[in-house]
Amino acid sequence: MKIVKFGGSSLATGEQVEKVFNIVTSDPERKIVVVSAPGKRHAEDTKVTDLLIDCAKTYLQFGEGKSSFDAVVERYALIARELGLPDKITKKIHDDLLASLNGDKRHPQKYLDAVKASGEDNNAKLITAYFKLRGIEAYYVNPKDAGLIVSDEPGNAQCLPESYEALFELRNRPGVLIFPGFFGYNKEGEVVTFSRSGSDITGSILANGTKADLYENFTDVDAVYSVNPTMVQNPKELRELTYREMRELSYAGFSVFHDEALMPAFRAGIPVNIKNTNYPSKPGTRIVNERENTNGPVIGIASDNGFCSIYVSKYLLNREIGFGRRLLHIIEDFGLSFEHMPSGIDDISIILRQDQMDLAQEENIIKRIKQELQADNVKIEHNLAIIMVVGEGMRRNVGTAARASNALAREGINLEMINQGSSEVSMMFGVKEVDENRAVQALYEEFFVGVPV
Numbered sequence: 456m457k458i459v460k461f462g463g464s465s466l467a468t469g470e471q472v473e474k475v476f477n478i479v480t481s482d483p484e485r486k487i488v489v490v491s492a493p494g495k496r497h498a499e500d501t502k503v504t505d506l507l508i509d510c511a512k513t514y515l516q517f518g519e520g521k522s523s524f525d526a527v528v529e530r531y532a533l534i535a536r537e538l539g540l541p542d543k544i545t546k547k548i549h550d551d552l553l554a555s556l557n558g559d560k561r562h563p564q565k566y567l568d569a570v571k572a573s574g575e576d577n578n579a580k581l582i583t584a585y586f587k588l589r590g591i592e593a594y595y596v597n598p599k600d601a602g603l604i605v606s607d608e609p610g611n612a613q614c615l616p617e618s619y620e621a622l623f624e625l626r627n628r629p630g631v632l633i634f635p636g637f638f639g640y641n642k643e644g645e646v647v648t649f650s651r652s653g654s655d656i657t658g659s660i661l662a663n664g665t666k667a668d669l670y671e672n673f674t675d676v677d678a679v680y681s682v683n684p685t686m687v688q689n690p691k692e693l694r695e696l697t698y699r700e701m702r703e704l705s706y707a708g709f710s711v712f713h714d715e716a717l718m719p720a721f722r723a724g725i726p727v728n729i730k731n732t733n734y735p736s737k738p739g740t741r742i743v744n745e746r747e748n749t750n751g752p753v754i755g756i757a758s759d760n761g762f763c764s765i766y767v768s769k770y771l772l773n774r775e776i777g778f779g780r781r782l783l784h785i786i787e788d789f790g791l792s793f794e795h796m797p798s799g800i801d802d803i804s805i806i807l808r809q810d811q812m813d814l815a816q817e818e819n820i821i822k823r824i825k826q827e828l829q830a831d832n833v834k835i836e837h838n839l840a841i842i843m844v845v846g847e848g849m850r851r852n853v854g855t856a857a858r859a860s861n862a863l864a865r866e867g868i869n870l871e872m873i874n875q876g877s878s879e880v881s882m883m884f885g886v887k888e889v890d891e892n893r894a895v896q897a898l899y900e901e902f903f904v905g906v907p908v
């Protein structure tokens with residue numbers, strides 16, 4: 456039995472939904488279908504989830520918001536018309552969305568989650584109706600009825616362990632099950648969403664819970680490429696990646712698969728196959744426990760920007776017991792999460808996403824570090840990009856860091872910092888944001904051009 460997940464790009468139009476129908480019905484093993492909300496039809500388009508967020512915010516502020524509401528309903532109406540579904544489907548979606556928007560606004564984050572989740576929920580109902588129209592025994596499954604219970608963290612839920620056992624029962628249900636992605640219910644029975652792109656997580660949870668043989672994740676690219684295809688033309692396609700490599704790469708910028716979607720499948724030993732809805736016969740990329748090491752040390756290069764570094768220096772810092780703990784305590788007091796913490800004898804840097812703090816908070820952080828830790832110098836450097844070079848082969852290879860830094864040096868790119876991940880399958884390079892693209896391209900040249908993968 457297989458779990459199949461279709462992302463927003465695979466469900467953006469009636470034509471795409473028809474491809475989804477053909478893929479699902481071509482293989483009787485494809486029993487549980489996880490769907491996202493309709494995504495972008497072209498690069499400048501807006502995802503339904505983003506329209507819903509806009510809509511919810513307008514309702515929160517003004518108590519209504521006709522234009523964004525109409526924009527959402529029109530997306531479904533268009534798809535329903537293309538699929539030849541009766542108008543009553545659109546009317547139901549209209550009424551359901553209106554009910555969500557007029558729902559309880561006392562807790563804005565919970566309200567936002569309820570409206571966001573309606574995107575997937577209504578799409579699952581629409582797709583179920585289409586499967587039925589085409590003569591397939593299909594059922595919409597509500598995550599609460601199926602037992603998908605999550606933590607009460609709006610916009611950032613985690614699956615609670617008891618869900619897995621309950622979800623196993625789905626195997627015994629008849630027909631094709633259409634399951635909305637992206638959300639579950641907390642113990643109080645309220646909707647809570649995963650973080651953005653979280654339908655990937657739903658698919659993985661279902662794969663684990665039902666002990667599926669395979670988790671197929673359908674998207675709009677033929678494979679996971681060794682580098683973001685918007686940064687390098689025709690990058691190498693990867694046939695296989697390990698869970699660990701994929702988690703590192705997705706966390707660091709490979710948006711094709713959510714980094715939190717690896718663990719549930721990995722724990723149950725279920726392989727993940729990322730495939731293209733538009734070319735389903737292509738093999739795609741398999742994420743597995745172990746892979747044949749067919750390339751050099753590196754399998755992928757991911758990057759992301761919007762980071763800053765809090766640099767702290769103090770003479771003889773290395774001899775001061777508890778310095779790191781006290782520094783992190785200050786960061787924790789401000790409710791910040793950090794990504795990396797490279798350190799030297801007399802200095803230490805904390806790398807974090809800069810959109811977590813405003814200018815006033817930055818000034819307060821600097822003040823507290825200076826006062827409480829008697830630091831000699833504290834400064835915050837903005838607009839950094841982080842590049843992760845990832846590969847299981849790095850554990851066995853000597854000189855990968857030297858090759859990477861030479862490649863960057865040849866391009867005249869100044870390295871702000873380097874950090875070798877303790878997992879030994881990743882290496883982090885910090886550069887200025889303006890150098891990000893050139894740095895990724897230089898590293899790609901070094902590790903992939905002319906190397907068979």
Ligand SMILES: Nc1ncnc2c1ncn2[C@@H]1O[C@H](COP(=O)(O)OP(=O)(O)O)[C@@H](O)[C@H]1O
Nearest residue numbers: 462463464494674675679680682683709710711
């Ligand atoms: N290394 C990579 N390999 C493949 N795709 C990538 C990579 N890095 C980023 N992407 C982007 O991920 C996109 C697919 O993810 P996403 O837009 O979330 O799809 P979906 O709508 O199926 O959820 C691709 O169109 C591609 O632009």
Ligand SMILES: N[C@@H](CC(=O)OP(=O)(O)O)C(=O)O
Nearest residue numbers: 462463491504651652653654
């Ligand atoms: N629709 C949600 C969840 C999701 O997974 O979407 P997609 O499969 O289009 O990335 C979002 O945009 O965040």
